[in-house]
Amino acid sequence: MAEISIREALNQALDEEMARDERVFLLGEEVGEYNGAYKISRGLLDKYGSPRVLDTPIAELGFTGLAVGAATVGLRPVVEWMTFNFSLLAIDQVINNAAKMRHMSGGQLNVPIVFRGPNGPAEYLSSQHSQALQSLFVHIPGLKVASFSTPYDAKGILKSAIRDDNPVVLIESEMAYSWTGEVPEEEYLVPLGKADIKRSGSDITLISYSKPVRMVLRAADELAKIGVDAEVIDLRSLRPLDEDAIYESVRKTNRAVVIDESWPTASFGSHVAWLVSRNCFDILDAQVELVSSEDVPMPYNHRMELHVQPTVEKVVAAAKQVLYME
Amino acid sequence: MAEQVLMTALSPTMEEGTIVAWNKKEGSTVSAGEVLCEVETDKATMDYESTQEGVLLKIIKGDGSTAKVGETIAILGDEGEDVSDLELSAEKPAQDTTTGRADTATPTSAEPSTPPAVTESAGAQISGGAAKASPLARKMAVDRGIDIAQVPGSGPAGRIVKRDVEQLVPGVASPVGAAGAAEKSGPASMQPGENITIPVAGARAVIARRLGESKFSAPHYYLKSSVRMGSALAARKQLNNELPEKVGFNAFLMKFVAEALKRHPGINASWQGDHILQFGSIDIGLAVDRGNGLITPIVRNCGNRGVVDIDRELKMLIAKADEGKLKPSEYTGATFTISNLGSFGVQEFTAIINPPGSAILAVGRIAKTVLVGDGDELEVAQVMKMTISCDHRVIDGVAGGRFIHELKRIIESPVRVLF
Numbered sequence: 001m002a003e004i005s006i007r008e009a010l011n012q013a014l015d016e017e018m019a020r021d022e023r024v025f026l027l028g029e030e031v032g033e034y035n036g037a038y039k040i041s042r043g044l045l046d047k048y049g050s051p052r053v054l055d056t057p058i059a060e061l062g063f064t065g066l067a068v069g070a071a072t073v074g075l076r077p078v079v080e081w082m083t084f085n086f087s088l089l090a091i092d093q094v095i096n097n098a099a100k101m102r103h104m105s106g107g108q109l110n111v112p113i114v115f116r117g118p119n120g121p122a123e124y125l126s127s128q129h130s131q132a133l134q135s136l137f138v139h140i141p142g143l144k145v146a147s148f149s150t151p152y153d154a155k156g157i158l159k160s161a162i163r164d165d166n167p168v169v170l171i172e173s174e175m176a177y178s179w180t181g182e183v184p185e186e187e188y189l190v191p192l193g194k195a196d197i198k199r200s201g202s203d204i205t206l207i208s209y210s211k212p213v214r215m216v217l218r219a220a221d222e223l224a225k226i227g228v229d230a231e232v233i234d235l236r237s238l239r240p241l242d243e244d245a246i247y248e249s250v251r252k253t254n255r256a257v258v259i260d261e262s263w264p265t266a267s268f269g270s271h272v273a274w275l276v277s278r279n280c281f282d283i284l285d286a287q288v289e290l291v292s293s294e295d296v297p298m299p300y301n302h303r304m305e306l307h308v309q310p311t312v313e314k315v316v317a318a319a320k321q322v323l324y325m326e
Numbered sequence: 327m328a329e330q331v332l333m334t335a336l337s338p339t340m341e342e343g344t345i346v347a348w349n350k351k352e353g354s355t356v357s358a359g360e361v362l363c364e365v366e367t368d369k370a371t372m373d374y375e376s377t378q379e380g381v382l383l384k385i386i387k388g389d390g391s392t393a394k395v396g397e398t399i400a401i402l403g404d405e406g407e408d409v410s411d412l413e414l415s416a417e418k419p420a421q422d423t424t425t426g427r428a429d430t431a432t433p434t435s436a437e438p439s440t441p442p443a444v445t446e447s448a449g450a451q452i453s454g455g456a457a458k459a460s461p462l463a464r465k466m467a468v469d470r471g472i473d474i475a476q477v478p479g480s481g482p483a484g485r486i487v488k489r490d491v492e493q494l495v496p497g498v499a500s501p502v503g504a505a506g507a508a509e510k511s512g513p514a515s516m517q518p519g520e521n522i523t524i525p526v527a528g529a530r531a532v533i534a535r536r537l538g539e540s541k542f543s544a545p546h547y548y549l550k551s552s553v554r555m556g557s558a559l560a561a562r563k564q565l566n567n568e569l570p571e572k573v574g575f576n577a578f579l580m581k582f583v584a585e586a587l588k589r590h591p592g593i594n595a596s597w598q599g600d601h602i603l604q605f606g607s608i609d610i611g612l613a614v615d616r617g618n619g620l621i622t623p624i625v626r627n628c629g630n631r632g633v634v635d636i637d638r639e640l641k642m643l644i645a646k647a648d649e650g651k652l653k654p655s656e657y658t659g660a661t662f663t664i665s666n667l668g669s670f671g672v673q674e675f676t677a678i679i680n681p682p683g684s685a686i687l688a689v690g691r692i693a694k695t696v697l698v699g700d701g702d703e704l705e706v707a708q709v710m711k712m713t714i715s716c717d718h719r720v721i722d723g724v725a726g727g728r729f730i731h732e733l734k735r736i737i738e739s740p741v742r743v744l745f
Contacts, residue, residue, distance in 0.1 A: 283461070286487065324480070
């Protein structure tokens with residue numbers, strides 16, 4: 001197996017799906033001539049030409065709406081938002097058109113479209129460009145929302161998202177594009193709706209997704225040093241959610257901590273914590289803890305910027321609380 | 327609103343209690359913490375304190391009555407309240423007496439023999455009350471028949487959590503007692519030579535009482551026999567070669583004993599005072615150590631089961647015993663018991679009969695021994711010594727001798743089970 005970056009894994013997924021199905025096309029700001037703001041689309045314009053790799057004006061609502069229209073008439077667009085912070089300009093097309101068309105047309109119209117781009121805080125980007133906005137999308141029935149934390153999952157999930165007949169929002173992370181990992185040479189898919197146990201353990205269930213998974217695995221290593229055997233679940237898919245995987249783990253551990261880099265109020269992480277509290281009530285030995293970003297706009301000061309996000313120390317402290325070790 | 331007062335488990339091993347006397351009369355007002363009645367448990371006579379306040383509307387189990395844990399013993403509520411519905415439900419058969427749910431009660435002998443001059447008040451429900459506990463701890467307590475209110479909590483603000491219930495498994499000295507012992511002896515007073523007082527509670531009390539009763543009331547006698555183990559060990563090896571999971575030696579012992587009992591059903595019996603009860607099922611208990619006390623998980627109906635089946639069940643029961651999750655139905659009522667101390671190098675020993683059975687087999691280690699043959703030739707063989715203890719009220723010496731001879735012949739030639 002080759003060791004490649006998440007950036008290359010996403011590029012391979014786009015390349016393979018565009019080669020496989022000529023209805024697939026990519027559009028967004030600087031995805032063509034500039035090879036993408038984060039070089040995800042490197043080489044695709046040269047290979048597939050301008051009708052299939054489309055540089056758009058800086059007008060998110062416009063090109064997102066164009067793509068939703070194209071999807072309803074049979075194409076399979078992949079929309080790259082330069083970051084999810086700019087998706088806010090396009091969100092009316094996502095919520096009111098992409099998510100609703102199938103329902104409102106009584107199934108006559110499908111919207112096979114992928115919205116993707118980096119989400120969540122990177123570094124030194126201050127409040128407006130450091131937002132984890134996934135909860136806005138997970139909130140909406142009619143959308144699928146997925147994430148990944150490894151190159152293997154990135155490639156397999158993007159390919160599944162492109163082949164799905166529903167609108168899929170794929171949240172990525174600028175910080176994670178250069179993370180590397182093994183990816184098989186042969187073709188494979190990672191199904192939407194399936195979580196993955198990234199570390200198996202018996203004492204506590206740590207539930208996370210997207211970029212924080214790697215940090216949570218480090219927290220699990222720290223916990224191992226004090227004799228705590230933590231299980232780490234990478235949800236991968238946020239909607240639909242693999243609830244069985246969560247409950248099966250909690251049945252074993254009797255305790256859970258959810259780690260989500262978005263804010264705590266009405267967030268996807270708080271929703272998962274509620275599901276566990278409700279559906280595992282009789283098997284929980286402690287409250288379910290949520291480690292989220294602090295409930296503030298992102299500070300620019302770098303130390304504060306790091307401090308308001310979930311950290312290894314915060315995850316270990318939450319784990320100790322539900323293990324009654326403090 | 328009126329509520330049923332339930333018999334609660336006042337000790338971890340209590341299955342039923344006898345109401346010695348009511349301290350409250352019907353119609354009396356009861357406040358929380360007041361003593362409703364005295365209850366004789368398997369260990370001691372204890373005060374039953376009300377956890378609720380109200381008026382004692384009806385006594386269902388009068389002085390001298392026995393109630394299983396979870397059975398309704400009285401009804402508590404507001405003055406003048408109509409309690410006929412609750413009385414009716416108290417007379418319905420219990421759905422699950424082991425969990426002591428508030429809606430259960432047993433149908434038998436619900437009539438108070440003589441409603442005494444005393445009334446009663448509310449009762450602690452087994453998992454209700456105000457005790458702070460994690461949902462898991464509550465569920466574990468119900469599963470194990472422990473009154474959660476009696477478990478000391480070690481979590482934040484005294485919350486009762488999983489580890490607290492685990493430390494209080496039925497049959498293990500309660501952590502209340504253990505903590506008390508530590509306090510009494512004092513943390514810094516552990517000078518060499520100082521006596522330590524260990525409170526007797528839970529399993530230790532039950533073991534002491536039951537085995538004392540057995541040894542002092544059942545006239546024991548002992549029969550020893552040496553058994554050549556070559557064929558049995560070979561049979562086990564041969565069988566295990568063909569099975570995905572190895573069958574343990576104790577499962578073989580159980581199977582051999584069951585076969586011998588089938589041929590001598592008089593051994594599989596119990597002294598009942600005015601009669602002898604010969605059991606229809608061969609239910610063999612195996613004495614197992616759990617660190618804090620002994621317990622005997624029972625494989626039922628061994629007479630009709632194969633050794634693989636017996637082994638599977640035995641392993642499951644031992645795993646449950648290790649976790650303290652054995653239900654009373656899984657460790658009470660053995661018709662015959664085996665105790666095997668061979669793994670400790672014990673050559674031979676005698677055991678105390680485990681009622682209601684009338685005999686127990688004590689098994690020593692298997693060791694190479696020099697035997698003298700009929701022609702005075704010497705032979706080295708694997709030999710196991712076993713001793714059966716019999717209750718002479720049920721089993722005369724000859725009957726016991728026939729049984730142990732049969733058992734010896736079966737173990738020495740396992741093919742005999744086909745006879």
